[in-house]
Amino acid sequence: PTSFIVFKAKVYTEPPFIADLITFRSVINMIHLLLIVVLGCLTRVDSFSSLSQTPGSIAAETLVQPPQQFRSVDDLAAALHLKSDQTLQIESSVKLSKGLIQNKLRIYNNGVPIRNFILQAISFKNGTFNGAVSGWLPPPVGYINSTISKSEDELATITANIANNYSSGRSDVEIACAADLTNHTCIKQIDINTTTGKAALVYFVRATLSTNQLIRFPRGIVDAVTGNVITSSAAISRRKDHNYGGKSCDIIGDIVNIVSKETTCCPELKGGNLKCPGPNYGPKKKQICLNATYKDGYVILANKNVEVYTLDNQVDLRQGKIVKFKPEDGPNDEINGASSPAADVWYYVNQIFDFMIESNVTFPHTPVRAYVHFADKFENSFSDGTNMVFGDGDTFLYPLSAADVVAHEFAHIFVNATRVSNFRDESIGSLESYCDIFAKSFSAYLNPDGKVSDWTLGTCVTKQDNTTLRTFDDPTRGGFFKDNLTDLGNSFFYKGLGIFDRAFYCIVQEENVPINDAFKAFTNAVLLFWSESTGFLDNACGVYRAASNLQLNATSFFNCFRNVGIDLHFCSLVRTQ
Ligand SMILES: [Zn+2]
Structure with a gap:
C-alpha cells in the first residue's frame, strides 16, 4: 500500500x-x-459554531470600548468583570501602525490558563490599553x-x-x-x-x-x-517495510560545538531535482551563496537560525548528525533525483528567516532543527511541532526539500510556538491551510518580482507531469478537498483546508490585495485571534479583524470568506482607537 x-x-x-x-x-x-x-x-x-454561541459567553467589546483607557492588564481585567481569582496575561503582541500594539490576552483562573477563550486588546507603546478589545469572555468558571x-x-x-x-x-x-x-x-x-x-x-x-x-x-x-x-x-x-541497513557515508562528522573563529562561505554545489533543477549554489556572480558556516576546513550547516541534521536513513531523530563536509567534497547526499536535500533545506530555511524579518514577523524559538534523509524511501515530510523532518521520496515523489514544502513544514513549527494546536478537526483544516498560505507567500517572496507565479504547492516534488499537492484556485480539483464550508458537512475536516486556501486565492488574485499584506493578516490572526480549538468561523473572523487592524480593505476579506460559505455578519469590526 x-x-x-x-x-x-x-x-x-x-x-x-x-x-x-x-x-x-x-x-x-x-x-x-x-x-x-x-x-x-x-x-x-x-x-x-463560534465561541460566541457558548452559553454565558460575552463579547468583550460590549463591556469596554475606546476612549476608555487602562494603565495595566489588571485594570483591564477589572473592567471586563473578571473574578478576583482570575488574571489576564499578555501571550503575544504584534505592532500595528501609528505606534499601536495589538496583544493577545489569556485568562488564568487561579494561575491555570483557560483554553480557547482568548481576547485581543490594543495598547500604546507605554503599555496603556486604549479600550479597543475583541474576543469572547468565557462563561463564569465555578469552583475548581x-x-x-x-x-x-x-x-x-x-x-x-x-x-x-x-x-x-x-x-x-x-x-x-x-x-x-x-x-x-x-x-x-x-x-x-x-x-x-x-x-x-x-x-x-x-x-x-x-x-x-x-x-x-x-x-x-x-x-x-x-x-x-x-x-x-x-x-x-x-513507513515502508524495509531493512534499515544504513549506507556508509564519510561526509558526516560528529555533532559540532560552534564556538569561535568561524566564518561563512559559499560552497559550490547543485540544488533542486530533475523536475525543478537549481538553485546553482556557489561563490560566483550568477550563483547563490549558501552562507554556510565554515570552521577548521569544514562547511557546517548550522547557524543561529537552523541546524540541518542528516539521519542517513535512520528513523530516530536522536541519531541525527549535523551536516558537515569539506568544501571540495560537497555534502555528497544526492538521492532519488535530487542533488542535495541537505543544502536545499539549509538554503530555504535561511531564506524563510529573511522572509519573516521582511514581513515583520518574529520567530523566537531558534535554532530550528531540520532533519533530512529520514527513514528509507519515505514519501512524506512532517513536523512534530518542534522539528522538521524530510523523507527522500521514492516512486511518486522526489526528496521533499522543495521551497514550498520546506516552508509548509516550517509554518507548523511557527504555529506550534503560538500555542494554537492542531487538535479539533476544524482547527486542523484551518492550520493546514495557514501552512499552505505561508508556503505560497514564501514562494512569491522568492520570485524576483515578489508575485505569485502559479497557485499550486508541491509541484516540484511530484514525479509525474501535471501532478501537484494543492491547487488554491480550485482546491476541489482531484476530488479530495472541499472549498466551501457548506460542502464540508461531516466529512473529514482535513478536507476543509481548501476553504481558506480558496479564500486566500480570492483575496490576492480576485480582490488584488498584495500577497504579503494578505499573508500578514492571516499571520496576525494566527498570532492574536486563533486559539487552541477555534473553528472555521472564529478563525475567519480573526483574519477579517486582523486585516481591518492592518488598515487593509477588510471588505475584500469579508467577500472572499462569503464566497467560501463563511458569513461574517456575526463578526463585528472593532475600532482600533
Ligand atoms: Zn501540514
Whole structure:
C-alpha cells in the first residue's frame, strides 16, 4: 500500500492505504503531514459554531470600548468583570501602525490558563490599553480545585494508551509504552465545554511515537480529576517495510560545538531535482551563496537560525548528525533525483528567516532543527511541532526539500510556538491551510518580482507531469478537498483546508490585495485571534479583524470568506482607537 495522495490534473484514484485507514477506524487523523491526508471526526459536528454561541459567553467589546483607557492588564481585567481569582496575561503582541500594539490576552483562573477563550486588546507603546478589545469572555468558571494534579508518569501512560486505542486490533502496529514517547508535553488547563458552558480542570497531552514501522502523534484532553480522556486523536503515518541497513557515508562528522573563529562561505554545489533543477549554489556572480558556516576546513550547516541534521536513513531523530563536509567534497547526499536535500533545506530555511524579518514577523524559538534523509524511501515530510523532518521520496515523489514544502513544514513549527494546536478537526483544516498560505507567500517572496507565479504547492516534488499537492484556485480539483464550508458537512475536516486556501486565492488574485499584506493578516490572526480549538468561523473572523487592524480593505476579506460559505455578519469590526 502507498501512503500518499498525488493529485492528477484530471484523474483521481483513491489510494488503497487511505481507504485502509478509514475502514479500520474512522477517527484517525493525520496531523502536520503535508501529503498524507486522512482525517476522522473526533466528535460529530452537525453545524459549525463560534465561541460566541457558548452559553454565558460575552463579547468583550460590549463591556469596554475606546476612549476608555487602562494603565495595566489588571485594570483591564477589572473592567471586563473578571473574578478576583482570575488574571489576564499578555501571550503575544504584534505592532500595528501609528505606534499601536495589538496583544493577545489569556485568562488564568487561579494561575491555570483557560483554553480557547482568548481576547485581543490594543495598547500604546507605554503599555496603556486604549479600550479597543475583541474576543469572547468565557462563561463564569465555578469552583475548581486547581491543585489537583497527575504525575508526568501517569500522563505518559495515558498518552501512550491514546496511541494504542487508535491502533487496537491491528496486529501490524506495535503496542506503545510510556517510555517510547518523545516530546511528551502536558499542559494543565481549564477547558470550557462549548455546548454546556461548564468548566473542567484538564491536561492537554501530546507526544511523538517513532518506531520502526510507524510514526504516531497521540494527543488528548485528559480530565485532571478522573484521568478520563475527554477527547483525543492520533495521527498515524506508515513507513515502508524495509531493512534499515544504513549506507556508509564519510561526509558526516560528529555533532559540532560552534564556538569561535568561524566564518561563512559559499560552497559550490547543485540544488533542486530533475523536475525543478537549481538553485546553482556557489561563490560566483550568477550563483547563490549558501552562507554556510565554515570552521577548521569544514562547511557546517548550522547557524543561529537552523541546524540541518542528516539521519542517513535512520528513523530516530536522536541519531541525527549535523551536516558537515569539506568544501571540495560537497555534502555528497544526492538521492532519488535530487542533488542535495541537505543544502536545499539549509538554503530555504535561511531564506524563510529573511522572509519573516521582511514581513515583520518574529520567530523566537531558534535554532530550528531540520532533519533530512529520514527513514528509507519515505514519501512524506512532517513536523512534530518542534522539528522538521524530510523523507527522500521514492516512486511518486522526489526528496521533499522543495521551497514550498520546506516552508509548509516550517509554518507548523511557527504555529506550534503560538500555542494554537492542531487538535479539533476544524482547527486542523484551518492550520493546514495557514501552512499552505505561508508556503505560497514564501514562494512569491522568492520570485524576483515578489508575485505569485502559479497557485499550486508541491509541484516540484511530484514525479509525474501535471501532478501537484494543492491547487488554491480550485482546491476541489482531484476530488479530495472541499472549498466551501457548506460542502464540508461531516466529512473529514482535513478536507476543509481548501476553504481558506480558496479564500486566500480570492483575496490576492480576485480582490488584488498584495500577497504579503494578505499573508500578514492571516499571520496576525494566527498570532492574536486563533486559539487552541477555534473553528472555521472564529478563525475567519480573526483574519477579517486582523486585516481591518492592518488598515487593509477588510471588505475584500469579508467577500472572499462569503464566497467560501463563511458569513461574517456575526463578526463585528472593532475600532482600533
Ligand atoms: Zn501540514
